[in-house]
Amino acid sequence: MRTSIATVCLSGTLEEKMLACAKAGFDGIEIFEQDLLVSPMSPEEVRALAARLGLTLDLFQPFRDFEGVEPQLLQANLHRAEAKFKLMTRLGMDMMLLCSNVGTATINDDELFVSQIRQLADLAAGYGIRIAYEALAWGTYVNTYQHSWEIARQVDRENVGICLDSFHILSRGDDPEAIAQIPGEKIFFVQLADAPVLSMDILSWSRHYRVFPGQGGFKLDEFLGAIARSGYAGIISLEIFNDVFRQSNVERTAVDGLRSLNLLQSQTAALLDAQGIGSALALQALPGGQKANGFDFTEIRTEDPEPVARLLAQLGFEFRGQHRRKPVQLFSAGGARIIINSQRSRGVTAAVSGFGVQVPDPAAAGERAVQLLARPVPRQHLRNEADLPGFNAPDNTEVFFGATGDAGGWEAEFGVHESGAAAEHPALIQCIDHLNLAQPWQSFDESVLFYTSVLNLQALPGTEVPSPMGLVRSQVLATGDNAVRLALNIVPHGLEEAIDRNHEYPEHIAVRTGDIITLARNAVADGMDFLHIPANYYEDLAARFDLEPQLLQTLQELNLLYDRDEHGEFLHFYTETIGNMFFEVVERRDGYDGYGAPNAPIRLAAQFERNRWSRH
Template identity: 75%
Template sequence: MRTSIATVCLSGTLEEKMLACAKAGFDGIEIFEQDLTVSPMSPEEVRAFAARLGLSLDLFQPFRDFEGVEEEVLLANLRRAEAKFQLMQRLGMDLILLCSNVGTATINDDQLFAAQIRRLADLAAQYGVRIAYEALAWGKYVDTYQHSWEIVKLVDRDNVGLCIDSFHILSRGDDPAQIAQIPGEKIFFVQLADAPVLSMDILSWSRHYRVFPGEGGFELDVFLGYLVRSGYSGIVSLEIFNDVFRQSNVELTAIDGLRSLIWLQARTAALLATEEVRDNLNLVSLPGVQEASGFDFAEIRTEDPELIAEMLAQLGFSFLGQHRRKPVQLWRAGDARIIVNSQRSRAVTASVSGLSIQVPDPAAGRARASALLAKPVSRHHTKDEQEISGFRAPDATEVFFGSAALTAAWEAEFGVLPGTAQPTEKGSIESIDHINLAQPWQAFDESVLFYTSVLNLEARPGTEVPSPMGLVRSQVLRTADGGVRLALNIVPQGLDATIDRHHEYPEHVALRTDDVVALARRAQAAGMEFLQVPANYYEDLVARFDIDEKSLATLKELNLLYDSDEHGVFLHFYTATVGNMFFEVLERRDGYDGYGAPNAPIRLAAQFEHNRFNRS
């Protein structure tokens, strides 16, 4: 599938945008007129630069407010159009986007629309230019793709076809199925955009909140499937208006955009696999999807491993050994493994730096990640050590694929013998339940796509949590059975550049047990410091739940938090924050499957207060 992206999607100058698109691997770009207008490069220089980069110049856009006007206005519009056609000749471009009129149209008449566009087409033919007519969702008279297709048929010119834009169709709740009935050769261009499902006017939604495929709520694999059924064989491009993208690193955004198209191709190919349909787009599939069964390990980077070692021992972890060659420790409780890494950790008090998931075929997982443009990271190893290679997520977390065989191999480097059993007394840590990762505000959508596409996780509906630091946006990603769960929390904008590190958003590893009360008592006796929960919380708890006095006293004594739903009960506590991370210990009873979301504001406020009064 030939891929393209509109320059309006990206930050920077036109030259920087073109470089980023070529580096990411796009086949071509759409030139947004404003990017050209403000560029110091002449059209001829842009054309030559694109040729050197191996980029095609696919679409010049937009040409607005043309049809449905009085004759005097039409003549002015034709003069304006001819100047653009001459400009396109200098650029070496042959396709222009004509948007349905939103501002100057005064006559609602399809025959007139067609007649006026026919005159534009005849003028364009003199310059070898084709016209892709697009129905804007807020067009004054033409606002659906079905209507624009009727007009294109009335125009009846070889150089006039449709531009199909997913946002303008799906934002209206329109059914894209009829796209499959349009002859593919009359679809001149395709633009894709996803978007979160919001309740707001479509224009504002479009101009500020579009995202790349896989980062919103639209079923773009179904949409692209209809395009395949039409016989379309042209370019598939991205047109994303997003305030964050236009402030973010241009190279990373370009990679994110291409990753979204690679992911979407694979999703669509799988959707069409059972149909006998000719795929003129030549959709590319990805290496086999890996179903994760659980976490292999979580890694904590720290310059002072004793800080973390003490907390792990208090929680009942066993020290299994230090790596025979590196300043790296391995701790384990049940199936939960924590790696404490002191390499390259100067000035890092403590931070969640990596994770590994168990999959049936780690090699296939790595191949899939590579195909999705994930940036590789590798750990230095000697020839007699297990190679551990992974990928760097957009939030800088290092992600690895593991298996029972690989785990046994690298555990041996810590002196662990095969089959080493772990204590299983009541109230022991059983496994890593989930990992909570903080996201820079500009990388949140990119991270959601990375973890869902590379790790094959499903994104659950997001939530927003109030905190003293601002409104925290949270998104849970997980496998269907809950064996792997990630919670991504976006750092409020500007927080990562505030006055000092004590206001950074902390991350954590959540550990599961079958008896949180017993574990909390043992940890408390071992000297563990818990996050202090305010008394007001427990008063509110009594008002919301039917909790007896004895149970309430236990909750208060151990700083435990409580939640319940129609399935069961959730009990959990938090350790004190060390550096930029902490541990959560939780117990799920009788099928409770949530995360204690009502308690998140309590935790955030308590951590804020603790950090505010305990500055080092």
């Protein structure tokens, strides 16, 4: 499938955008006119740079407000168009995007639209240029793809076809199925954009909230499937208007865009294959998504392992051994394995640095990640050491794939810790329940796409949580059976420096137990310093739930939090924060499957208060 991206999607100068698109691996680009107007490069220089980078210049856009006007304005529009055709000739481009009129149309007459666009087509033909007519969702008179196709059909010129944009079609709730009935050769160009499902005017929605495929709520595999069934064999491009993307690193955004197209074409190929339909788009399928069967381990990076090791011991983890050639320690309890890594950790008090998941075929999972443009972790290993494919997530968390059925096979590298005595307390930890990872505001959508595509996780409905630092946006990603769960929390805008200075927004590892009260009492006896929960919380708890007085007293005594839904109960507590991380211990009773969301503001406020006083 030939891929392209509109320069309006990206931050930076036109030159920087072109370099980033080529480096990411796009086949071509759309030139957004504003990017050219403000560029110091001449059209000839842009053309030469594209040739050197191996980029095709696929579409010049947009040409606005042409049809449905009085004769005098039509002549001015034709004069304006001819100037652009001459410019396109200098660029070496042969296709222009014509948007349906939204600003100057005063005559609602399809015959007039046809006549005027026919004049534009005849003028364009003299320059070897094709016109792709696009219905904008807020067009004054033409705002559906069915209408734009009917006009283009009546224009009846070889150099006039239509441009189909997923946002303009799906934002209106239009059914894309009829696209399959349009002759593929008359679809000149296809632009894709996803978007979160919002209730707002379409123009504002379009200008600020478009995202890459897979980051929103549109069914773009079905949309692209309808395109494929038409016989279309041309370019699939991205046109995204997004405030965050226009402020983010241009190279990362370009990679994220191409990753989204690689994933979408694989999903569409699978959809068409299931229907027994071929495609002229030459869709490339990715290696099958591996279902993660559980966490293999989590990793903490720290310059000084002792404070983290103390916390783990208080929670009932046992030291298993030191890696035979690296400053890396292994602790385990039940099915939970935690690695403390002191490599490249100077100045790091403590931070969640990575995790591993168990999959049926780690090599296939690694190959899929490569095709989704994930950055491999540079990791050296000897031939008698486990080869775990690893990749950097957008927030630089390292993600590794281990083999199901060989869980912890790499433990041999740590030897066997012979303590010579039984542990004082039996291990009450069962497994790693979930990880909570903080995301910079500019990479949140990028991270969601990374984890859903590379780890094959499903995005659950997002939530927003109030905190003293601002409103926190949270997104849970999980396997269908919840064997692997990630909670991504977007850092409130402007807090990045505060986080680095004061650790006000730490990440955490949640471990599961079947007896949280006993575990908490053992931890208290071993000197654990819990996160203190204010008394007001327990008064509110008594008002909301009919709890046994003894249970309520125990909860308050141990700083335990509580939640209940129609399925079951949830008890949990938090440890002190070390560096930029802490631990959570959870007990899920009966069928409770949430995360204690009503308690999140309590935790955030308690941590904020504790950190505030610790700095004085």
